[in-house]
Structure formats: structure tokens, C-alpha cells
Amino acid sequence: MSSPERTINFTRGVPADDAFPAAELxxxxxxxxxxxxxxxxxxxxxxxxxxxxxxxxxxxxxPVDHVLVGNGSLxxxxxxxxxxxxxxxxxxxxxxxxxxxxxxxxxHGVRIVGVPISGGGLDLDALEAAVRATPPRLxxxxxxxxxxxxxTATLAVRRRVAELAAEHxxxxxxxxxxxxxxxxxxxxxxxxxxSPARTLHMSSFxxxxxPGVRVGYLIGDARVVARIAKAAEDTYITPNLLGEAAVYEFxxxxxxxxxLERLRALYRPRLEAACAAMRRWLPDAQWTxxxxxxxxxxxxxxxxxxxxxxxxxxxVKLNLSDGRGFFPDPADGExxxxxxxCALTPEEIGEGIRRMADVVADAGRxx
Amino acid sequence: MSSPERTINFTRGVPADDAFPAAELxxxxxxxxxxxxxxxxxxxxxxxxxxxxxxxxxxxxxPVDHVLVGNGSLxxxxxxxxxxxxxxxxxxxxxxxxxxxxxxxxxHGVRIVGVPISGGGLDLDALEAAVRATPPRLxxxxxxxxxxxxxTATLAVRRRVAELAAEHxxxxxxxxxxxxxxxxxxxxxxxxxxSPARTLHMSSFxxxxxPGVRVGYLIGDARVVARIAKAAEDTYITPNLLGEAAVYEFxxxxxxxxxLERLRALYRPRLEAACAAMRRWLPDAQWTxxxxxxxxxxxxxxxxxxxxxxxxxxxVKLNLSDGRGFFPDPADGExxxxxxxCALTPEEIGEGIRRMADVVADAGRxx
Numbered sequence: 214m215s216s217p218e219r220t221i222n223f224t225r226g227v228p229a230d231d232a233f234p235a236a237e238l239x240x241x242x243x244x245x246x247x248x249x250x251x252x253x254x255x256x257x258x259x260x261x262x263x264x265x266x267x268x269x270x271x272x273x274x275x276p277v278d279h280v281l282v283g284n285g286s287l288x289x290x291x292x293x294x295x296x297x298x299x300x301x302x303x304x305x306x307x308x309x310x311x312x313x314x315x316x317x318x319x320x321h322g323v324r325i326v327g328v329p330i331s332g333g334g335l336d337l338d339a340l341e342a343a344v345r346a347t348p349p350r351l352x353x354x355x356x357x358x359x360x361x362x363x364x365t366a367t368l369a370v371r372r373r374v375a376e377l378a379a380e381h382x383x384x385x386x387x388x389x390x391x392x393x394x395x396x397x398x399x400x401x402x403x404x405x406x407x408s409p410a411r412t413l414h415m416s417s418f419x420x421x422x423x424p425g426v427r428v429g430y431l432i433g434d435a436r437v438v439a440r441i442a443k444a445a446e447d448t449y450i451t452p453n454l455l456g457e458a459a460v461y462e463f464x465x466x467x468x469x470x471x472x473l474e475r476l477r478a479l480y481r482p483r484l485e486a487a488c489a490a491m492r493r494w495l496p497d498a499q500w501t502x503x504x505x506x507x508x509x510x511x512x513x514x515x516x517x518x519x520x521x522x523x524x525x526x527x528x529v530k531l532n533l534s535d536g537r538g539f540f541p542d543p544a545d546g547e548x549x550x551x552x553x554x555c556a557l558t559p560e561e562i563g564e565g566i567r568r569m570a571d572v573v574a575d576a577g578r579x580x
Numbered sequence: 581m582s583s584p585e586r587t588i589n590f591t592r593g594v595p596a597d598d599a600f601p602a603a604e605l606x607x608x609x610x611x612x613x614x615x616x617x618x619x620x621x622x623x624x625x626x627x628x629x630x631x632x633x634x635x636x637x638x639x640x641x642x643p644v645d646h647v648l649v650g651n652g653s654l655x656x657x658x659x660x661x662x663x664x665x666x667x668x669x670x671x672x673x674x675x676x677x678x679x680x681x682x683x684x685x686x687x688h689g690v691r692i693v694g695v696p697i698s699g700g701g702l703d704l705d706a707l708e709a710a711v712r713a714t715p716p717r718l719x720x721x722x723x724x725x726x727x728x729x730x731x732t733a734t735l736a737v738r739r740r741v742a743e744l745a746a747e748h749x750x751x752x753x754x755x756x757x758x759x760x761x762x763x764x765x766x767x768x769x770x771x772x773x774x775s776p777a778r779t780l781h782m783s784s785f786x787x788x789x790x791p792g793v794r795v796g797y798l799i800g801d802a803r804v805v806a807r808i809a810k811a812a813e814d815t816y817i818t819p820n821l822l823g824e825a826a827v828y829e830f831x832x833x834x835x836x837x838x839x840l841e842r843l844r845a846l847y848r849p850r851l852e853a854a855c856a857a858m859r860r861w862l863p864d865a866q867w868t869x870x871x872x873x874x875x876x877x878x879x880x881x882x883x884x885x886x887x888x889x890x891x892x893x894x895x896v897k898l899n900l901s902d903g904r905g906f907f908p909d910p911a912d913g914e915x916x917x918x919x920x921x922c923a924l925t926p927e928e929i930g931e932g933i934r935r936m937a938d939v940v941a942d943a944g945r946x947x
Contacts, residue, residue, distance in 0.1 A: 227623050235617035239610040242822075246609075250602035254790035256594050284651055284794075288816045295687065316814050320662065423621035425821035427651075447683050449655045453820035454792035455609075 220530040221565040226360060226507040226553040229479060233423050234463070234472055241462035242455065253458040259446035260438070261430075262457035268464050269430055273405075273414075278435040281442055283452045286390060286417040286429030289441065290314055292448065293351075293413075294321030296440040297384070302350040305343055307335060309510075309539035309549060311360045311388065314353055323350075327541035330359065332501045334366025337373050344381050351384045356404060358391040358506025361539045361551035365504055368401055375408035384437075385412040390420050391506035393473050396481040398504045405432060413437060418460050420507070421473060426456035479555075484509070486559030487552060487566065494570035507555045513548040517576050522550070525576060531568045587897040588932040593727060593874040593920040596846060600790050601830070601839055608829035609822065620825040626813035627805070628797075629824035635831050636797055640772075640781075645802040648809055650819045653757060653784040653796030656808065657681055659815065660718075660780075661688030663807040664751070669717040672710055674702060676877075676906035676916060678727045678755065681720055690717075694908035697726065699868045701733025704740050711748050718751045723771060725758040725873025728906045728918035732871055735768055742775035751804075752779040757787050758873035760840050763848040765871045772799060780804060785827050787874070788840060793823035846922075851876070853926035854919060854933065861937035874922045880915040884943050889917070892943060898935045 246253055252262070260266060261282025270277040283289060298304070300322035306314065308327030318325050328343050329336045334356060343349070354374065356366035366374070378385050387404040405414035417429030431441065445452070463469060487509050491500055500511035513522065519536045526533050536549030550569075554562050613620055619629070627633060628649025637644040650656060665671070667689035673681065675694030685692050693710050696703045701723060710716070721741065723733035733741070745752050754771040772781035784796030798808065812819070830836060854876050858867055867878035880889065886903045893900050903916030917936075921929050 225623070230618045230622060233617055233621040235613045235621060238621070238822075239613040242609045242613075243606040246602045246606040250600055251597045254600040254602060254605070254792040255597060256592070256791040284816055284820060285818075291815050313814065313817070320814065424623040424818060425621040425825075427816070427818065427820035427822070447680065447687065448658050449651055449794070450680070451652075451791060451794065453651060453794035453823050455605075455794070455826065456820050456822045458792075459822065 218530075219561075220532065221557065221561050221568065222532045223550075223552045223557075223565055224532050224534050225556075226551075227556050228420055228424065228476075229556050232476055232479060234468065237463060237468055238423070238426070238459050241466065242459045245458040245462045249458070253454050257451045257454050258442075259449070259451060260442045261452050262454050262461055265428075265457050265461035265464070268461060269432070273432055275409075275432055276435070279432055279438060281431045281438045281445070282457055283429055283431070283445060284427045284449070285419060285424075286388065286415045286431070287313055287317070289415055289429065289431050290317045290386075291320070292441045292444040293386070294318070294323075295444040295447075297437060298323050298350060303347045305340070305349045305352040306541055307354055307359065307362075308541055309361050309536075309546060310353065310541070311355065312538040314388070315538075315541060318353075325541045327545070330362060330364050332362075332364050334359075334364055334370040335374065337370060340374070340377065344377055344383070348381050349383045351386055352378065353386045353388065354404070355388045355391075357389055357401070358394065358503050358508070360391070360506070361508050361534075361549075362510045363501045363503030363506060363508045365401070371402060371404055371407055375404060375411070378408055378411040383411070387412050387414045389414060389416045392416065393421055394476060394480060394507075395505035396477055396484050410434065421469065421476070422460060422463060426460055427453055428456050428460045482559050483554045483557065483562055486562045487554045490563040490566035494567050495573070507553050509552045509554060511550050511552070513550065513573065514577070515548070517548060517573065519547050519549070521576065522572065525572045526569060529568050529572060531565055531572070533569075585897075586928075587899065588924065588928050588935065589899045590917075590919045590924075590932055591899050591901050592923075593918075594923050595787055595791065595843075596923050599843055599846060599922075601835065604830060604835055605790070605793070605826050608833065609826045612825040612829045616825070620821050624818045624821050625809075626816070626818060627809045628819050629821050629828055632795075632824050632828035632831070635828060636799070640799055642776075642799055643802070646799055646805060648798045648805045648812070649824055650796050650798070650812060651794045651816070652786060652791075653755065653782045653798070654680055654684070656782055656796065656798050657684045657753075658687070659808045659811040660753070661685070661690075662811040662814075664804060665690050665717060670714045672707070672716045672719040672750075673908055674721055674726065674729075675908055675912060676728050676903075677720065677908070678722065679905040681755070682905075682908060685720075692908045694912070697729060697731050699729075699731050701726075701731055701737040702741065704737060707741070707744065711744055711750070715748050716750045718753055719745065720753045720755065721771070722755045722758075724756055724768070725761065725870050725875070727758070727873070728875050728901075728916075729877045730868045730870030730873060730875045732768070738769060738771055738774055742771060742778070745775055745778040750778070754779050754781045756781060756783045759783065760788060761843060761847065761874075762872035763844055763851050777801065788836065788843070789827060789830060793827055794820055795823050795827045849926050850921045850924065850929055853929045854921045857930040857933035861934050862940070874920050876919045876921060878917050878919070880917065880940065881944070882915070884915060884940065886914050886916070888943065889939065892939045893936060896935050896939060898932055898939070900936075
């Protein structure tokens with residue numbers, strides 16, 4: 214192999230550096246600090262900046278007491294650990310799933326049970342078997358453009374998940390940060406829409422506007438929202454109102470839809486480059502072709518192990534995540550590779566997948 | 581008693597609504613978003629916005645890896661619960677102490693032992709007895725203008741606390757949010773200065789600039805800082821960089837010292853009004869006269885109970901906190917009253933204390 218000059222990082226799932234509407238946000242902060250200085254700068258309710266809650270409530274067609282705004286969406290999982298979960302409760306997650314969720318669930322001492330997913334979402338037979346084996350308190354699922362797999366749950370999967378939650382009385386935690394970032398195909402109904410009484414729908418402006426503003430939201434049952442808000446008050450009193458006010462003003466001015474359209478136009482060619490490179494360089498690979506979001510994933514052939522692959526990849530300046538971190542049982546992730554494609558140019562994506570194909574072929578020859 | 585028209589709230593310890601430098605903060609956010617858009621808006625390290633850490637490190641004369649910036653200071657106590665404490669560990673606190681700290685310590689299942697304080701800080705005999713009875717993991721103390729008592733630890737208390745920490749190997753968590761808000765007298769050496777190796781010094785810009793920006797910081801041992809930063813990453817990935825960047829730019833421009841001078845000029849007459857009213861209306865009360873901060877406290881004579889007092893006060897439109905919440909053993913707070921004076925005008929403070937004196941006298945007559 215030739216020695217490549219530039220390192221390519223297929224590691225963290227972050228937005229592109231040129232995705233951020235910095236000048237618009239500066240205008241928005243300035244306006245809201247002029248118009249509502251005390252509401253932004255004083256202590257406020259732990260439920261978040263009220264005008265943003267009202268905006269979200271109207272957008273999602275729910276009463277405002279169904280909406281909670283906080284410092285990104287991940288902290289809601291920690292707060293749920295205090296507000297809704299008890300040690301020893303069973304929580305079902307997709308296998309693979311978002312690694313940081315696993316870390317927080319483990320912190321709270323719950324029993325984590327993984328349910329396999331394919332490109333169409335949860336394996337329904339495995340889900341039913343898991344639900345019948347031990348009634349879970351919660352199912353954590355990312356139905357749209359899943360992190361890390363890139364899978365999107367089919368309509369049939371969504372309907373069956375909603376039915377099972379009603380039958381067995383568990384909560385659905387629907388994590389939907391990528392949902393507005395669909396690059397092809399048609400939006401599917403959300404679990405919240407199918408099962409509003411049993412679903413806690415979580416999202417954020419991290420992928421839509423910026424991670425640094427740290428604004429996430431949760432929509433669901435008013436009593437659960439109130440319990441999470443109490444845990445939030447105990448933890449941080451008030452979320453960061455400056456970021457929430459900036460996001461509110463951005464949304465109020467009608468800037469969110471043009472921003473999302475700009476992101477889709479930026480990221481769509483990156484997804485296409487990733488898919489084209491997979492077909493060209495790894496024609497025999499087992500991979501999930503996503504319709505949106507940040508991630509494409511593949512499963513290597515038998516014989517290659519995550520640690521070897523990452524070491525060989527690093528030698529050609531290709532950085533990969535450890536696939537094992539995404540699985541409730543890390544051993545299941547030995548052959549799993551996640552490729553975040555949004556923060557790389559189409560050229561970098563093509564070159565990265567070409568390098569990976571070389572590494573895989575080279576490893577195959579030596580095996 | 582005449583029926584007063586306006587409600588007076590001696591409840592939450594919040595800054596005055598006219599304390600916030602809204603226009604300056606808008607300029608600061610605009611500048612920093614223009615100069616460092618990606619550093620502010622992208623994901624960043626869980627240790628916080630690096631320029632602000634560097635500014636704090638220089639201000640406090642420590643290496644930058646001794647400084648952690650987060651979403652206010654209270655969340656550091658929750659993170660310490662994961663990073664430094666184990667269930668069953670003994671944690672010493674002042675009695676009374678900040679009620680939200682008690683809530684978080686209880687959440688993490690530690691054994692809380694209260695050590696009485698007077699106007700000069702911790703009772704050293706009681707502290708020594710507690711330390712010898714069970715070696716604590718941590719002592720949580722607010723040496724300057726304590727919340728809720730208004731007490732300031734004497735130099736002798738500070739020195740002995742530092743000695744005991746060295747002798748017995750426990751951590752000192754020095755919570756110092758009010759330290760820059762001294763309205764009279766001379767600043768005393770901090771526990772961090774006396775015992776840099778054993779002290780985790782915590783503060784925030786909440787009282788100095790604004791609660792809504794949600795920016796706190798912790799200064800201490802680099803290994804402990806790294807462990808808290810790991811717990812922070814697991815919890816929220818990145819703190820709110822927009823608020824941190826705004827605060828950084830505010831400090832970099834030299835606006836912090838004039839802001840603090842403005843706050844001292846705003847709050848000093850409020851403290852003076854509170855002390856004058858105490859002398860005039862409650863000449864026999866047992867109370868702590870503070871030299872700074874947000875709080876004055878008093879202990880009622882025997883016979884009056886917190887619940888009765890609050891009910892009688894509410895009847896004359898005077899809202900008081902439940903004193904019991906500030907004590908590790910709530911029964912110790914039956915006769916304790918905290919009076920936050922910063923968010924009220926001198927007239928409101930005088931009127932509030934006059935009403936309280938009426939209520940106390942009235943209750944005494946009926947008893």
C-alpha cells in the first residue's frame with residue numbers, strides 16, 4: 214500500500230464544521246438579550262426557556278407541559294435514571310446501540326438486554342421473546358437512521374413496538390436526533406405519533422443547529438416530564454437559557470427549515486459518496502445503506518477482529534471506532550464498523566473506504 | 581396588623597434582575613461567534629471552553645489541567661458523586677448548609693454528618709470530634725458568606741480545616757460562589773490557597789454575571805479534575821460552550837472587575853438595610869451579620885416553629901423558606917430563618933423584616 218498523507222477519521226459522529234449558522238445565531242442572541250434580558254439571564258424553571266417549550270409544543274401538537282428542554286438530549290437519560298428507573302429494572306436496547314446510552318444505563322445499575330436489529334430496525338421475534346421473558350420498564354430505540362447502524366425501522370416494526378408497549382405496559386424512549394436529516398425516501402410515522410401515551414420522544418438541536426448551544430428536548434407524558442424536571446432541578450437548577458434563547462429566536466424567525474435544507478444538501482452527496490465507495494471497493498461487504506442521518510455501518514467477514522482491523526487501519530492513517538462499544542455484549546461487536554460520513558468531504562469518504570478495503574483485503578490474504 | 585399590599589419574598593437566593601450586563605454579553609457572544617465559530621458551536625472537550633479554562637488558570641495561578649468548566653457549579657457535586665464518592669462514604673457538611681447539596685449527596689447514598697457552624701464558621705471541636713469518629717472522604721464547606729447562614733470562616737478555622745485535611749487525608753470541597761461579593765472588611769485566604777493539594781475549589785459566574793449563562797468552574801488536583809471530566813463526558817459530552825464563550829469574552833475584555841464593583845455597589849446598601857432593620861425591629865434576635873454574599877440568617881426564640889412562622893408570615897404577604905431544608909437533620913432547622921437580601925430593594929428588605937418582627941411578636945403574645 215502507498216503511504217497516504219492525510220489522516221481520515223471515521224470516529225466521532227459530529228456535524229461538519231461548515232454546518233453552523235454562526236452569524237444568524239449571533240443576531241438571534243443579540244435580539245433575545247435585548248428583548249427579554251431577565252428571562253434569559255436570571256434563574257429560570259428547570260423545564261427550560263418557556264418560549265422554546267411553547268414553540269416545540271406547537272410544532273409537535275402537544276400541550277406545553279408535555280415538553281421539557283435541557284442541556285442536550287443525552288442528559289435526559291441520566292435524569293431518567295433518577296426519575297423513572299430503579300436499579301435492577303430491565304431496559305431493552307437495540308444491539309448495536311448508541312454507546313453513551315449504554316454507559317449511562319450501566320451507571321444507573323439497570324439490567325440491559327440487547328435486541329438485534331437489521332437494516333429495517335428491531336428483530337420483532339427477538340423483541341417479543343425479550344419482552345415475554347422479562348417485562349421491561351423501558352425500550353430505548355433510535356428508529357430513524359440509527360446510531361451506529363444507519364438502520365431505519367420499517368412501518369411494521371414501529372407498529373409492533375407500539376402494540377407491545379401497550380400490551381406489556383413499558384415505556385418507549387424514542388431517540389430521534391437524526392429524524393429531520395433524511396436524504397432520500399419518505400418520512401415514516403414516529404413512535405410518539407403511534408403511541409403518544411407510552412412514548413418519551415427525545416431529540417435535540419445538536420445535529421440541526423449546533424452541539425455547542427447544548428439544547429435538547431423531550432416530549433411525553435406530563436407526569437413523567439414533571440418527574441424528570443424535578444431530577445433536573447436537583448441536578449442543575451436551570452438549564453443553559455442563553456443557548457435555549459438563541460435556538461428559540463432562530464426557530465421563531467423561520468430559520469430552522471432553511472438550515473435543515475442546507476444540511477440535507479451538504480450531507481446528501483456525502484451519503485452518496487459513501488454508498489458508491491462501498492459498492493466499488495467492498496462489493497461483497499455486509500452493510501446497511503442508510504436513508505439519512507450520520508452513519509453507515511458494515512460487518513466484516515469472519516476471521517477479522519476489531520482490534521486487528523483498527524491497528525492495521527491506523528497504520529494507513531485511517532482511524533476507526535471500536536465496534537464493541539456499541540453492543541450491550543461487547544463480544545457481539547468484534548466485526549462491526551461504524552462509518553460517520555457527515556464531517557468528511559465526499560473525496561475523503563471515498564479515500565477512507567478505499568483504504569479500509571485495502572486493509573480488509575490485506576488481512577484476508579495474511580489470514 | 582395592617583394588610584400590606586405587596587408580597588415580599590425572602591425565599592430564593594437569586595441575583596437582582598437589574599444585575600445582568602445584557603448588552604455587554606450580546607456584544608461578547610457576537611464577537612466570539614465571529615472569531616471562533618467552530619470552537620463555540622462544534623462539540624468540544626468535556627472540560628469546557630479552553631480559552632476560559634486558560635483565563636481561569638492564569639487568574640488563580642494554577643496549570644490549566646487543574647481547571648474544569650461546566651454548566652454551573654451544582655452539577656459538579658453530582659459528578660463528584662460518580663467520580664470520587666462511593667455509597668456509604670462519610671461526607672461532612674456544615675449544619676446548616678446549602679439545601680441543594682444535601683439533596684445531591686443523599687441521591688448518591690453517602691453518609692452525611694453535620695458539623696455546627698457559628699458566625700465564624702465551623703465549630704472546631706465538633707469538627708475534630710466528627711473527623712476522629714469516622715474519617716470522612718470529603719468536607720463540604722462554604723467559607724465565605726455562607727449559604728444559608730451568612731457566616732464567614734475565621735482565619736483560625738480555615739487553618740485548622742486545612743491541617744485536619746492533611747492529617748486525616750480527606751478532600752475539602754470549598755464552595756465559593758459569593759467570595760468576590762464582599763461588601764465590607766478584608767478578604768481572607770481561601771482553603772485552596774491554604775491547602776491546594778487537598779482542596780477542590782468550586783465557584784461560578786452565576787452570582788458574578790448571570791445564572792442563565794450556566795457557567796461554573798472547579799479548580800483542584802489534576803487527577804480528580806480528569807475523573808470529574810470523564811463523568812461529565814459520560815453525562816453531557818460537552819458543556820454549553822455558547823455561555824462559556826460569552827463569559828470568556830466578557831472576562832478577556834476586562835469587564836468582570838467593573839461588573840463586580842457594580843454588584844457590590846448595588847448589594848452593599850441592601851445588606852446595610854437588612855442589618856439596620858434587624859437592629860430596629862428585632863433587637864433581641866440571635867442573628868448572623870454577614871460581610872458579603874446573599875444571605876443573613878436568624879434563629880428564632882424557643883416556642884416558635886418553622887411551619888407556624890411561615891403560615892403566619894404568608895398571611896401578611898411575607899414568603900419565607902422552610903429552614904429545615906438547610907439542615908442534615910431537618911429537626912435542627914425548626915427555628916432557623918434565611919433572609920436573602922440581594923434581589924430586594926432596601927425598602928422591601930426593611931418592610932419585610934418589620935413584618936417578620938410583627939409576626940414573631942404576635943406569635944409570642946399568643947404562645
